[in-house]
Amino acid sequence: MDPDTVLRVAHEQAMQYPSVAVGHPFGPEYTVYKVRGKMFMMAYELRGTPSLNLKIDPLDGEVLRDAYAEITPGYHMNKLHWITVAGASTDAGVGKGAGASTTAGGTSDGVRLDAELLHDLVLESYCLVVAKLPRKDRPVDPVSFGGRDREE
Incomplete structure (x- = not known):
């Protein structure tokens, strides 16, 4: 997944969650996503790569x-x-070359970030932050929100 797509998909997903607010407390180049005032995601450009x-x-x-x-x-x-999550450009060689693993349990030179994993990472980040909020302030149940059903 290319870096611009990573940011777009993560933004679209985060904006669907309850009580999400977007701001720029560190300047216009850093977009911060918060739930009830607590940051769970930040988008920015790192050395020219959207991250x-x-x-x-x-x-x-x-x-x-x-x-x-x-x-x-x-x-x-x-x-x-x-x-930090930054997509790989299609010409970066990730997953290409002799001996590169392409299985789900492969090495970093063969496994690619996909939309499903990104979805899970954004959801996990949101729920980890929500779980630390006082119960009365939680916009969702962090254990079951988004189909999650693991212990707190």
Whole structure:
């Protein structure tokens, strides 16, 4: 998925969630997505590449960074709790070349970020932030929202 598509898909998805507000507290080049005043996503351009930061469970973040070249530790964020997602350009060579793995459990040189994974990452980020809000302030149940049904 190319970087511009990553930002467009993530934006369209985030705007469908309850109580999402968009602002530019760090300047016009950083678009911050918040739920009830707490940031769950930030879109920006990093070295000329459209990118976004998402909150993540630390164990999931480690696995994702190892599996996907497009996912790195969160830029200017807590590296344990945030990831940066930037799509790969079609000529970047990701998934191409001799011996590159193309299976779901492959290596970072063979697995590509897709819309379904991006959807899951944005949903997870939103729900992680909602789960930390006081119950009375939660716009949704973070355990079941969006078809999730895992323990808090």
